[in-house]
Amino acid sequence: MRLKNLNKIKKVAIRNSLIILIGVCIICLFSKTTFSYEKLTYKKIYASDGDTIWSIATEEKQNNEYYDDFSIREIVFDIKEKNQLNNSELKIGQELFIPTY
Numbered sequence: 688m689r690l691k692n693l694n695k696i697k698k699v700a701i702r703n704s705l706i707i708l709i710g711v712c713i714i715c716l717f718s719k720t721t722f723s724y725e726k727l728t729y730k731k732i733y734a735s736d737g738d739t740i741w742s743i744a745t746e747e748k749q750n751n752e753y754y755d756d757f758s759i760r761e762i763v764f765d766i767k768e769k770n771q772l773n774n775s776e777l778k779i780g781q782e783l784f785i786p787t788y
Contacts (some may be wrong), residue, residue: 726774726780727753729769729784741775743783750780 732743744762747754754762767775770783777783 727786727788728774732783732785734779734781734783736779738777740772740777741773743785747785751785752788 734743740763741759744754744759744766747766748757748759748762754765757765766772766783766785768775769786
């Protein structure tokens, strides 16, 4: 009788372990978090005569892998946010930090 109970407990423990393992695997598969590590750095640029946030964002969209999945408007917002700009006005020589990989 005691051996029967022990076998039953082992089966339940194995079943529960498998359920937990399958749950963890499913969470890992469908998680949007990437396990690869890409170090985010910032490059420094200086505004030239005629530069606008929009023109800089357009150039970054074409040449900066960090902004691959962004729209131009999102890039403009991101640049303004990262540089704590209240508006889109730039001064010649103004330093801007642009995220990049």
